[in-house]
Amino acid sequence: MSLSKFSADLHYTSDGGCEYESKFKVNPKQQDANKVLLDVIEHLAWMGAVGGQADETTKAFERGYAQGVERRAYLDSLNKESDDERSN
Numbered sequence: 241m242s243l244s245k246f247s248a249d250l251h252y253t254s255d256g257g258c259e260y261e262s263k264f265k266v267n268p269k270q271q272d273a274n275k276v277l278l279d280v281i282e283h284l285a286w287m288g289a290v291g292g293q294a295d296e297t298t299k300a301f302e303r304g305y306a307q308g309v310e311r312r313a314y315l316d317s318l319n320k321e322s323d324d325e326r327s328n
Contacts, residue, residue, distance in 0.1 A: 241315070243273035248280045
């Protein structure tokens with residue numbers, strides 16, 4: 241499964257008062273929605289490390305990744321069952 245569209249708007253303020261805002265989206269310069277998603281993930285990991293939460297960020301990524309792999313396997317099993325039913 242691949243993304244055809246993806247966007248994210250980030251707005252945050254640090255406890256030191258620094259503000260940041262960025263829009264991640266498919267556009268003429270970056271037409272690959274999957275790459276846009278990876279750019280957001282990379283930026284969030286960067287934020288976690290800069291914010292002094294590198295270990296927590298790594299653990300959160302690993303949890304999300306494991307859950308995603310489990311979900312992908314489940315979806316694949318549904319597709320296989322559907323294909324098997326069509327074959328019979």
